[in-house]
Amino acid sequence: xxxxxxxxxxxxxxxxxxxxxxxxxxxxxxxxxxxxxxxxxxxxxxxxxxxxxxxxxxxxxxxxxxxxxxxxxxxxxxxxxxxxxxxxxxxxxxxxxxxxxxxxxxxxxxxxxxxxxxxxxxxxxxxxxxxxxxxxxxxxxxxxxxxxxxxxxxxxxxxxxxxxxxxxxxxxxxxxxxxxxxxxxxxxxxxxxxxxxxxxxxxxxxxxxxxxxxxxxxxxxxxxxxxxxxxxxxxxxxxxxxxxxxxxxxxxxxxxxxxxxxxxxxxxxxxxxxxxxxxxxxxxxxxxxxxxxxxxxxxxxxxxxxxxxxxxxxxxxxxxxxxxxxxxxxxxxxxxxxxxxxxxxxxxxxxxxxxxxxxxxxxxxxxxxxxxxxxxxxxxxxxxxxxxxxxxxxxxxxxxxxxxxxxxxxxxxxxxxxxxxxxxxxxxxxxxxxxxxxxxxxxxxxxxxxxxxxxxxxxxxxxxxxxxxxxxxxxxxxxxxxxxxxxxxxxxxxxxxxxxxxxxxxxxxxxxx
Numbered sequence: 213x214x215x216x217x218x219x220x221x222x223x224x225x226x227x228x229x230x231x232x233x234x235x236x237x238x239x240x241x242x243x244x245x246x247x248x249x250x251x252x253x254x255x256x257x258x259x260x261x262x263x264x265x266x267x268x269x270x271x272x273x274x275x276x277x278x279x280x281x282x283x284x285x286x287x288x289x290x291x292x293x294x295x296x297x298x299x300x301x302x303x304x305x306x307x308x309x310x311x312x313x314x315x316x317x318x319x320x321x322x323x324x325x326x327x328x329x330x331x332x333x334x335x336x337x338x339x340x341x342x343x344x345x346x347x348x349x350x351x352x353x354x355x356x357x358x359x360x361x362x363x364x365x366x367x368x369x370x371x372x373x374x375x376x377x378x379x380x381x382x383x384x385x386x387x388x389x390x391x392x393x394x395x396x397x398x399x400x401x402x403x404x405x406x407x408x409x410x411x412x413x414x415x416x417x418x419x420x421x422x423x424x425x426x427x428x429x430x431x432x433x434x435x436x437x438x439x440x441x442x443x444x445x446x447x448x449x450x451x452x453x454x455x456x457x458x459x460x461x462x463x464x465x466x467x468x469x470x471x472x473x474x475x476x477x478x479x480x481x482x483x484x485x486x487x488x489x490x491x492x493x494x495x496x497x498x499x500x501x502x503x504x505x506x507x508x509x510x511x512x513x514x515x516x517x518x519x520x521x522x523x524x525x526x527x528x529x530x531x532x533x534x535x536x537x538x539x540x541x542x543x544x545x546x547x548x549x550x551x552x553x554x555x556x557x558x559x560x561x562x563x564x565x566x567x568x569x570x571x572x573x574x575x576x577x578x579x580x581x582x583x584x585x586x587x588x589x590x591x592x593x594x595x596x597x598x599x600x601x602x603x604x605x606x607x608x609x610x611x612x613x614x615x616x617x618x619x620x621x622x623x624x625x626x627x628x629x630x631x632x633x634x635x636x637x638x639x640x641x642x643x644x645x646x647x648x649x650x651x652x653x654x655x656x657x658x659x660x661x662x663x664x665x666x667x668x669x670x671x672x673x674x675x676x677x678x679x680x681x682x683x684x685x686x687x688x689x690x691x692x693x694x695x696x697x698x699x700x701x702x703x704x705x706x707x708x709x710x711x712x713x714x715x716x717x718x719x720x721x722x723x724x725x
Contacts (some may be wrong), residue, residue: 246533252308284324292316297309297311382429463494463496471487495509556591559592
């Protein structure tokens with residue numbers, strides 16, 4: 213993995229050096245930036261919506277703390293992010309790339325020796341003692357598009373490696389590699405209508421090792437926070453794994469799917485629409501190194517479907533945007549090592565959202581207003597224990613930003629946002645006779661978390677300072693506070709309950725040229 217990391221890093225540095233001569237006409241127009249990253253995610257519009265040349269270096273430090281969190285989230289975390297991105301046009305080929313590094317320190321992480329990228333995992337190891345985790349991720353992304361008359365070829369590659377480890381007992385160590393590729397073609401049917409089709413394929417692996425620095429913990433017959441539990445499904449079995457002092461297992465993943473594109477220009481604006489399907493297959497295997505073989509533990513398949521519609525209109529000094537998104541995921545596992553390979557976990561996760569944005573440009577001011585509303589529905593059903601969690605939540609926000617442009621072309625902006633969360637529906641059940649460690653530490657905690665109503669605010673203060681030529685630096689400070697109320701009493705024995713507040717802070721610096 214080390215040699216692979218160095219190879220991809222070298223390739224990216226070469227690409228970045230070729231784009232350092234680029235200049236960026238970068239403003240605080242959040243609608244223009246939003247469309248840029250929409251095109252990066254959907255590269256049929258790369259040539260149209262990503263600047264021909266720009267380069268930006270960015271670093272950010274942030275932290276969050278507070279007790280209003282899901283049970284398996286960190287009570288406190290600190291994160292450092294460094295990334296560089298840019299685009300370049302070589303002859304008729306539009307290229308975009310990004311290299312990113314992230315290091316996160318998590319305190320008080322409980323009941324989950326696993327990554328943050330696979331939240332619905334049907335098999336993992338955990339302990340109810342608080343662990344300190346260090347999570348490091350490197351990622352490289354590349355996109356490209358070229359037109360041949362009315363036809364174009366486009367595609368992209370995402371590559372990520374990660375190293376996650378806990379340095380206290382019981383400890384966990386996780387190595388991650390993920391590769392995803394996409395390639396597609398498009399055709400302009402008319403001057404104002406274009407369609408496209410894309411194929412996607414990806415694979416990856418999460419390799420786990422769980423054990424102890426102090427083996428006295430694993431030899432103790434007492435029930436202590438220093439035991440590792442095998443979590444199967446959504447709380448069906450949480451057996452302590454007393455004899456697994458050096459357990460190795462892995463999750464091998466394959467992904468494939470497709471996406472269709474359609475865009476058209478009219479007198480009332482530009483429309484973009486996409487729809488996609490993706491299927492993931494996960495295979496969990498215990499690795500017996502001494503015997504050079506593997507035992508299959510769990511098979512998990514999850515389907516994703518979704519669609520998006522975006523409308524953008526620019527009229528004189530006014531710019532408008534409407535975005536509608538919908539995505540639905542459905543998964544089911546098969547516990548292979550049980551008799552007849554029973555199906556146990558049923559998982560569903562649906563999101564639907566709408567965003568409206570408006571920007572007004574005046575001579576010395578820019579005003580930006582944005583509204584958002586989203587619905588999240590999640591169902592986790594465990595057949596072995598009769599555990600069910602089924603809820604729907606509404607989240608909404610309203611924000612406004614004012615940017616003042618000085619005579620020296622400095623941009624000073626202040627943004628204020630109001631945040632709202634509401635529980636719309638909750639259905640849950642678990643027979644008392646089947647309660648175990650998972651329910652007392654995770655299930656009942658999250659049940660209270662999802663039923664709470666929340667209110668909050670977010671403040672941002674930024675400065676963009678022009679330098680020689682078109683170079684610039686940009687500073688941004690952000691602070692967010694969230695408070696929870698109307699948290700119900702579950703009426704069952706719980707080991708932890710969520711608190712009522714959460715705060716988050718970030719400080720970032722960007723340099724563009």
